[in-house]
Amino acid sequence: MALDLTIAGTIVALSIVLSGLLIGIGRAIGSHKVEFFGREELIQAVINAALVGAYATITLTATEISREIAGDGICVEGDAIENLQCVYGGLSDNIYILLVESLHLHQTVAYYQSLVLNFSTFTIQPLAYLSSVSIILEAQVLALQQLLLISEIHVQLLAFFGPQLLTFFFPLGLIFRAFFSTRKLGGFLIALSIGLYLLYPSLIMVFPQPELNGTTAGLESMNNNTNYTITPILDLNDNYAIAGKLDNMTNTTAGADFTGDVTTSLQQLTSATSSLTIFILIAPLFSIILTLIFIKEVTDIFGGEFFYSVGML
Numbered sequence: 001m002a003l004d005l006t007i008a009g010t011i012v013a014l015s016i017v018l019s020g021l022l023i024g025i026g027r028a029i030g031s032h033k034v035e036f037f038g039r040e041e042l043i044q045a046v047i048n049a050a051l052v053g054a055y056a057t058i059t060l061t062a063t064e065i066s067r068e069i070a071g072d073g074i075c076v077e078g079d080a081i082e083n084l085q086c087v088y089g090g091l092s093d094n095i096y097i098l099l100v101e102s103l104h105l106h107q108t109v110a111y112y113q114s115l116v117l118n119f120s121t122f123t124i125q126p127l128a129y130l131s132s133v134s135i136i137l138e139a140q141v142l143a144l145q146q147l148l149l150i151s152e153i154h155v156q157l158l159a160f161f162g163p164q165l166l167t168f169f170f171p172l173g174l175i176f177r178a179f180f181s182t183r184k185l186g187g188f189l190i191a192l193s194i195g196l197y198l199l200y201p202s203l204i205m206v207f208p209q210p211e212l213n214g215t216t217a218g219l220e221s222m223n224n225n226t227n228y229t230i231t232p233i234l235d236l237n238d239n240y241a242i243a244g245k246l247d248n249m250t251n252t253t254a255g256a257d258f259t260g261d262v263t264t265s266l267q268q269l270t271s272a273t274s275s276l277t278i279f280i281l282i283a284p285l286f287s288i289i290l291t292l293i294f295i296k297e298v299t300d301i302f303g304g305e306f307f308y309s310v311g312m313l
Contacts, residue, residue, distance in 0.1 A: 008174040009052050015045040015178045041180065048178050051190075055171070080201035081162035085155055087209060091279070092151045094212045098272060099144045101219035105265060106137040108223065111230055112258075133262060140269050147276050154284065165193045177302060187303025191295040199294050203287035210275040215268040222261045 019041035026035025177186025
């Protein structure tokens with residue numbers, strides 16, 4: 001939703017007229033307080049007029065800077081906000097694929113962990129040690145699900161705020177800045193627009209983007225290994241069939257090492273989860289903290305009184 005800039009221009013023009021009237025009234029009645037207030041409002045109105053007049057230049061410059069920030073990555077279309085939205089969108093797709101493969105691996109590990117060889121006087125659970133691996137994989141799956149949720153929320157927020165920052169919030173800030181009582185709010189909206197449009201995405205893109213293709217390929221290779229396929233239900237009561245299956249799973253000459261492959265997959269999954277946590281959680285948190293500091297400082301500049309403070313007169 002774009003805000004018509006003519007509204008801001010009209011309000012700025014009216015504020016110039018009103019500030020001139022205040023100066024005249026203050027001089028007429030001999031009130032320095034009213035006169036100084038009128039001067040301050042006139043200065044602020046002139047600054048607002050300059051911002052309105054330079055709006056097209058400001059937005060064009062900000063867009064070009066934002067596109068330069070985006071760089072030459074996989075997502076090269078649009079500005080930094082659109083680039084970041086594209087990055088998180090692609091990352092969400094990759095996380096989903098990784099989540100599917102992780103669920104498959106967890107299902108396989110949980111299945112073989114529960115296999116039992118029944119004998120007449122005793123039972124053996126040869127892969128009971130996989131219970132700890134199953135718990136770790138369950139935690140990894142839950143972590144991936146949460147990271148996928150946060151990534152999708154990020155995509156939705158970027159899709160909403162991205163097109164609005166320079167076309168709605170920035171002009172709205174100019175309008176609010178024209179009034180004495182809402183000047184701080186106007187300065188905040190201007191600072192918010194600039195900070196979120198330029199600073200926030202650029203600080204996130206400083207962090208390395210997660211590379212999930214290798215991990216996904218490794219998990220997919222293990223899940224598609226015919227030596228690790230689940231034993232048919234009809235064979236679960238056949239100790240010889242189960243024992244033969246377990247023997248095939250550890251036949252290194254045939255390229256099967258279930259324990260080693262599970263360990264490798266778990267290591268790859270842990271590395272992928274940690275890199276995702278940095279890029280999806282830590283990077284936005286780091287960026288938003290610095291952006292908020294920037295917004296506060298710019299708000300103090302655009303939302304404060306430059307020359308005269310009415311409260312001191």
